[in-house]
Amino acid sequence: MKKPFEEDELMENRLRSLPLKPVPDGLRERILGAARAERSSRAWTTPRLRAGLAGTAALLAAAVLFSALSDRSHTARLRALMDGHRTVQTETERAWALDAEDLGDSLGPAEFAHEKRMMAYRRTAIAPTAVRFEKKFNLEELNGQGISEDLN
Amino acid sequence: MNLQELYDRYGEKMYQYLALRLGSKADAEDVLQETFCRLARYAVQWALIGNPRAFVFKVLRNEFNRHLKRRITQVRLERAAFNEQENTPARSSALPADPEDAVLSKSVEGVLSGLPDEQKEVVILKVFQGFSFREIGGICRVSTATAASRYRYGMDKIRSRLEGKP
Numbered sequence: 001m002k003k004p005f006e007e008d009e010l011m012e013n014r015l016r017s018l019p020l021k022p023v024p025d026g027l028r029e030r031i032l033g034a035a036r037a038e039r040s041s042r043a044w045t046t047p048r049l050r051a052g053l054a055g056t057a058a059l060l061a062a063a064v065l066f067s068a069l070s071d072r073s074h075t076a077r078l079r080a081l082m083d084g085h086r087t088v089q090t091e092t093e094r095a096w097a098l099d100a101e102d103l104g105d106s107l108g109p110a111e112f113a114h115e116k117r118m119m120a121y122r123r124t125a126i127a128p129t130a131v132r133f134e135k136k137f138n139l140e141e142l143n144g145q146g147i148s149e150d151l152n
Numbered sequence: 153m154n155l156q157e158l159y160d161r162y163g164e165k166m167y168q169y170l171a172l173r174l175g176s177k178a179d180a181e182d183v184l185q186e187t188f189c190r191l192a193r194y195a196v197q198w199a200l201i202g203n204p205r206a207f208v209f210k211v212l213r214n215e216f217n218r219h220l221k222r223r224i225t226q227v228r229l230e231r232a233a234f235n236e237q238e239n240t241p242a243r244s245s246a247l248p249a250d251p252e253d254a255v256l257s258k259s260v261e262g263v264l265s266g267l268p269d270e271q272k273e274v275v276i277l278k279v280f281q282g283f284s285f286r287e288i289g290g291i292c293r294v295s296t297a298t299a300a301s302r303y304r305y306g307m308d309k310i311r312s313r314l315e316g317k318p
Contacts, residue, residue, distance in 0.1 A: 008307055012279045014314065018260045020280075021171040023164050027181060031163065034185050035155050035192040042193050 095119075153198040155188065162208050165281055169209070172276050173216060173269075175261055179223075187215040206287045209277070213291055263310055271306035278303050 107115060153161075166187065170180035191211060201207045260280075264272050273292060277283045283291065288299040 007311070011307055011311055011314075015260060015263065015275075015279050015310070018263065020168055020260055021177065021180075023167050024177065024181065027167065027184075028159055028163060030181075031185050031188050032155055032159055035188040038189040039155075039192040039195075 153204065155192060158191065158208070159188070162205060166208065166212050168280060169212065169276055170216065172260060172264060172280065173273065174219075175265075179219065183212075183215050183219045186219070187212045190215060203287065206283065206290055209281070209283070210291050213273075263313065266313065267306050267309055271302045271309070274299055274302040275306040275310070 163184070167180055167184050170183050171177060174180050174183070187208075191208070196207075198204055264275065267275065270292070274288055277288045277291065278285070285296045285299045285303070288303075289296040292299060294302075
């Protein structure tokens with residue numbers, strides 16, 4: 001007596017021996033053509049646009065790189081010219097330089113140094129007081145209304 | 153794996169599966185085309201898929217089910233329109249008869265025609281596609297035991313039909 005799985009195997013072989021529908025001619029080309037058309041229609045960019053985008057991105061990257069390198073070499077050249085000193089002044093340094101020009105050469109080195117310290121102190125300490133004063137008396141608003149200084 | 157490779161590996165097997173399940177050459181071609189379009193649309197990362205053959209058949213089966221749903225809706229609408237126009241009872245089947253049906257009755261389609269659809273599917277996948285019960289379970293979204301029992305019932309029916317038993 002045959003075992004069930006042997007019977008199944010025989011039956012499977014018998015089924016496999018029956019004729020199947022043949023694959024139609026040209027089906028491969030039709031299917032692949034439709035699939036390719038689907039893929040190209042769904043693509044968010046065309047190949048030409050993709051190439052254009054890649055080219056633009058490369059140009060931008062090259063421009064940024066060139067600019068960075070140029071800045072760096074320019075800074076290095078300036079530093080070499082200034083013998084390692086800084087060329088850029090802060091606002092305070094610039095103000096001090098102008099004040100020093102105003103003072104001229106009339107002061108001696110010790111007096112000039114003292115004067116510079118005083119100027120720096122005034123600049124930092126007096127300014128907030130002036131702001132507070134203006135706020136308290138609302139001077140900005142009054143100035144805007146063009147009130148005469150002659151209150152009498 | 154590109155589309156050509158995919159077709160060369162599985163295309164004909166997929167067509168046979170569809171032809172056996174649908175019984176219509178034109179429908180089988182349409183569903184196969186839809187399946188390849190779907191695979192092309194989503195640009196599948198094949199390297200990440202453990203069993204590409206089972207995956208492809210799962211996609212194919214989903215497309216087959218979509219096709220069936222569309223056909224059923226279409227047939228219902230046609231029937232409704234026909235009944236409204238003619239005011240006559242609905243026909244037993246609105247599906248067009250395939251001219252090859254008479255020839256097919258002596259072939260695999262004829263042998264499988266009396267089986268319930270879920271048994272027919274398992275038999276096709278096992279006998280003609282060579283899938284294991286585990287793979288069939290994955291494709292049909294049922295347990296391995298369910299796939300095996302469907303196969304068993306299906307084969308019993310085929311056997312009794314071929315051997316002329318009641």
